[in-house]
Amino acid sequence: MLWAAVAFSALNLDRYNLTQAITDNFLSDLGLTTDDYNNGNSLLRIAFLIAELPSQLISKRLGPDRWIPIQMCLWSIVTCAQFSLSGKTPFLACRFLLGLIQGGFIPDLILYLSCEDESSFYPGSLDLTLIISSFLAYGILHMRGVAGKAGWRWLFLIEGLLTLTLGVATFFMMPASPTQTKTWFRPKGWFTEREEVIMVNRVLRDDPTKSDMHNREGLSFKRIFSVALDYNMYPMYIIGFMFGIPSGPPSNYLSLSLRKFGFSTFESNLLNIPKTVGAIITLICITLLSEVVDNRALVSIAEDLWCLPCLVALYCLPANPNPWVYFAISTVLLAYPYTHAIQVAWCSRNAGSVANPTVNAAIYNMFAQAGLVASSYIYQADDAPRYLRGNRNLIIIACICVCFMYPGTYAYYKWRNSQRDKIWSAMTDEEKTHYLSTTKDVGNGRLGFRFAY
Template sequence: MSKMTASTLAELPANTKFASSRDPLSSTSSIDKDGIGNSVSEHTDSGHDLLPPVDEKPRFTDLLFHRKSRQSADLDAIATRRSVYDDPHLAKHYWPKDSYENLHRFDPDARWTFREERVRDCADSERSVGSHSIEFQALVRKIDWRVMLWAAISFSALNIDRGNLSQANTDNFLPDLGMTTNDYNMGNTVFRVAFLAAELPSQLVSKKVGPDRWIPTQMCLWSIVTLAQFWLSGRSSFLVCRALLGFIQGGFIPDLILYLSYFYTKTELPMRLALFWISSNVCSIVASFIAYGVLHLRGYLGRAGWRWLFLVEGVLTLAIGLMTFFMMPPSPTQTRTWFRPNGWFNEREETIVVSRVLRDDPTKGDMHNREGLTIKRLWTAVCDYDLWPLYILGLMFGIPISPPGTYLTLSLRNLGFGTFTTNLLTIPSTVLGIVTMFLVTLLSEAVNDRAIVSMLEDIWALPFLVAIYCLPANPNQWIYYVTTFPIQITLTSAHHVSQGLATALLSYPYTHPIQVGWCSRNSGAVASRTVNASLYNMFVQASSVVAANIYQQDDAPRYRRGNRTLIIISCVNLAVLYPGTKLYYIWRNKQRDRIWNAMTPEEQTHYLETTTDAGNRRLDFRFAH
């Protein structure tokens, strides 16, 4: 059955009417696709009680201060948004497949209120509507606490195990194993290549068995490898462990993002992804304190502190992985199990969760959550050239930032800072990064733009890269103190100023959450979203492989050749790639506008009934930019 996203609402005929239930708290209906025409037509009116589609552009201050929610006096007003399911002629073309696991809770006539969806009302937690007793809770907040929170904890477990190598470097990790900086580069390269190679296979396994099973399995496996690094003996064992970690962790991030898309709308997801990566930064801060304590064990039982770090963090993430088997239900309607007999949502809440997600994006009903991808669907998604510009951005956007971040701890040690001070000095840039990432994601949703807002990462990085490159041998310490004021550290030598600038540089607004959500939105179907998210992340990992080899041993300690390369790449991103991607999607949308608007209503209906196009290949799909 043909489907489309909510972005097509802007292209509906001007005389389209939407349904409006006269009972805003109607119980779950038994409407099916064969009876949709009669059922909807009984309720069709002007649709004045439905909210407009989600492509509206709120003001930045409204989002920042929740001004609109405070101005809404009637908490029992309808919060349901218009969608294609409110038109009896269109609804049947976008009906979920019979195999869709949440179909029994989908109700196009369901209406819900602001009180149910978003407002917490502790003083009046229960009201009676007709013969039904409805428990009023903030449903979105419940999803945040039950689903998003544990997803963030799982993601933090990934970053604990990915970041501990940097912390180990502060405890003479390389000298203890008889390795050089180039060996360290090789280890990062091996990890990224293995991570990249596992992305797509991991996603295919996950789509077949379900992310609720595959994600915790991955976590347990990589935790075992992490703690096994306690017994590293040299370069060979180091490279083997890096390869195993990369291969097991590959696919985890897009898999978790796909899982979150089952619960959130497309405008809610980017902010949750920002919180997703914020949790990673918070985890990095916590991990720095853990490392500060554990590395004091150097010499205990004759072992280096970094060995105990791998062991402790491996055991910690293994415990989180085992708990994830019990904390990740397959879907909104499958939260009941033997150890959770009452589930997380009642029937009314399940109806709202499912209906609001499908209203926002009908394509989320075109596959079962344990349905594997066919070779044909896989190949179609790989050949989707409209996503290639985003893959190129994934390859290029992170390179200017990555080498300074990778070498932060090594550079601090080279400047004479001790093991424990070095771990603490990584915290300021992490804290500032949390703030800038949240603000830039909020800005993106406020102005409904992704390409231009995502340029802010390179705009932030470029001046610092130029300053680091142009440092004189004996700089004026007060001038550079002002330049490095964001980190509040007085630095008195060229190397110290360089490191201060690097720390300020690493406080950049991380735009990866915006771009991940952008790729997901422009995929337009579950099958495409699964593959395209993996392909995008593969290019991001390839970016890390490139970045890991820009700083070389013969260019140390100033890395002037490497920094010159980073400056050039940043300029290319700003002048060519981001503007070019935005212009490309504007051009593609105009192309489709010309074709679609030239068709008569009868031709449009015939197209919807007969097309084999799927996802973003459909003429009624419009790309976000």
Template sequence: MSHHQPAVVPSSGVSDSPSDNGSLKGKSKAENDGYPSDSVPPTAPALAAQQGQRMEAAMGDAILRFLRIRKPRRNDTYDLDAVATQPSIWDSPDIERYKELYIHPQWENWSAFDPNFRWTWREENAVRHKVDWKIMVWMCIMFAALNIDRNNIQNAVSDNMLDDLGITHADYVSSFNRWETHNIGQTISRVGFLVAELPSQLISKRIGPDMWIPIQLCIFSLISAMQFFLKGRASFLATRYLIATFQGGFIPDTILYLSYWYTGTRFWMSSQLVDIGVGFAAVGMLSMRGMLGYEGWRWLFLIEGAFTFLIGVASFFLMPQSPARTKSWWNPKGYFTEHEQKIIVNSVIRDDPQKGGMYNRQGLTVRQIWECTKDYDMWPLYALGLLFGLPKYPVNQYLTLSFRGLGFNVIESNLLSIPYIVGSCITMLAITAFSELVNNRSFVSMAEDAWLLPCFVALIALPEPIGPWAYFAISTVLLSFPYTHPIQVAWTSRNAGSVQNRTVSASLYNMWVQVSGMIGANIYQPSDSPRYFKANTGLLVICVWMCLIQYPGTFFYYRWRNNQKAKKWDAMTPEEQHHYRTTTTDKGNKRLDFRFAT
């Protein structure tokens, strides 16, 4: 459900930017906002006078007002009891035809779907807060569990974990093998993610994300805890692969689940906050070295793995199947009343009618997967997934090892890894506000590489030898980059255009991100140490390429595709447009009334 604002008696200049999942469907103002010109018959109940904002736009607007960059308009008056129901194709006289076209007979939310249902902003705000508390908070906790078991390896290696496992032998050879094994460990983790992404999505579609996500959590948490018993190089590499395999697909599965409740996603800030807490917790657990004769990093894996396993078990009971199916034997009253269910379901399906095209226990066929894979309009986003995050990986993955090499002890290395996480939280809020100012995805997403560019210039230009505190300062600024990955995930979901394409494209995008991580894990090599001039120069070139070529190219590609569609669509009469909607065999983002987000 989108973050709507109360209906506004509009003053001049009121923005009416379209919903994140809306499509441009016609030539009038209403159609340009994403609604067909014949959408509201004379006998239909009243609809909202003001279009709601995307969630990220609402958050960005709040940040801008808090910073006094944007001031409230004096003439705006808010009526919480005004109708909040947004116009959509479900207000068309041919509603039965649209039901056949868009809604699967086994869709789990049929009982709550009512095109004539209307609700107010006051009711929507109350339900939104309830969904946030019942659904979003727990999703944040589960995402935190993923991050704990995925990232605690960085804390563990700062406690001489690789030496304890007998990986090193002599000074030079030790240095080489340490980095080589760490590189292999990071690479094999990415391979696990890559291999599991698409199969995980297919399992999730077959048994439902409400079942598969808790299963994933429990399995990778147990494997993570079992790292307490690591004996050497082979067991280290095996556990890294297995953990990543069962974590693969977790993020796309989570996005799929949240799409049942929201028109977008917003749990990414939790990852930054959890990293801060894990950094402090690691200091305490690594200090347990010697307890019962075991090293501190073993206790770190055991305690954090047990903690995240409990989260996985609880998730079986705290993840309802869908907005209309929240009752169970342990929760006979369910999460929401019938009225609240209708608000959630109808707001989501009005925002994106194609979300009813599949039910949440319906698998995908090989043919459907192939059709989604060869969707060339998604390829520019996959290319972004491959390259945009590549420059950050080497510095991030070897941060604590680099601090140890510069003379900081275990506790100092872990504490010094916290400031950049705080900085990243701040820049994430800033990029959210910036996205509201410019209402654009291509150039907002480019901010990450634009931020990294001058930092790599500094790493290359500073004279030898670089001091430990100078490196700390540069690496902290570099890793405080504005995290734009969630923007690109939502962008991919938006441009997919259908449930099945959204499922596959989310996996394919993340698969390319994992390939990027595999490459990033092997960029820093011992022969280029300690300053890594060759590697950092290459990363600088990638930043320049992304800022000057790839992001602008993606923007102009989607604008060109929209112009192509608009030229054909605008040449049609209203009758021809209506005939197209009810008879076309075009699907998803290939429909003429679909517009790509740029």
């Protein structure tokens, strides 16, 4: 649904506006250091990680159509509260609260879309949001001095009120399912009965396992535990932890670095736009490639493969580089093809039934957030301003991803499929029929299930 993309945009608007706030002397106004900035990012990610699974449990019980707008309204209130930040402790507390409330939003949205036609979700809304937010920041940060307040304070307040409005609207814009669009404020609904039948058949034809649970059926702890112990999903969790680390620190520090190189607050925000435009182009290209190439590992490796030569170029910059050269290299690096959405779909595909992706998506995102926490500490104050040690570590991690992690995952799933093929082909027709009628295996544990790679 289009509104799912709007809701995702609201998440990103409030999650990433700190990168614009720091261009307006945010750190110096609050007496913070870059290490405090790292700690704030880490606390948000840690809270994000902690909230993933509990949020999924709440979402499965209440229904994502109810829980998602509640999350949006709560984090918008915290965003607005940052208008009154007064020092290190309130800053860290707000970052933690934001992460705690936003933590399960992405898997909750995946759960909601699993009961719909998932092609209606647009991952590109992240990049479009970053472009729009850069222009918003350019205008709002000019309000520095209004009522004697800093521009970054108005940025948090105005964007928080904007996403709060979207959160309230989401209560009315996200029906429980394609067959439940009729309600007191929408008496005619969105679809005819025939259209509803067509949509349901289309979703079930695409993935028959979506018929085994509904979106208000809670998960038992036994089922959660069994899913968490599914070792066949561990390669995906390792990917979730590792793949985003090489691009994390350069992204977090781009605005700060541009300010240090002499660019103004407003120039620094506008100079974030080219890399976002580039990211949209590469996202479209990698998405089209994923439709043509039936090889998830080959497509997903593109992000770290793209980052590797750019990280080498950053490492080789002289002690006092030309600001525009640094900007050019960083822009190319951060225009990488974003493969996270492809990997989440890959993870869901290999999980099996609807219940499994619900938990697996949460676990995958927990590992992804853990990776971002680790990446927050790669650039340290004692390594500034060139961050030679940090960039060297990023190069090593990118090489591990490209040379070992993705090829290893490809080889593992191919081997698992060949194992099952041998067992299945060795069975007689009677044995196959007996297995299909009596097996208690579910999801990717069934002999007939084949992993995507």
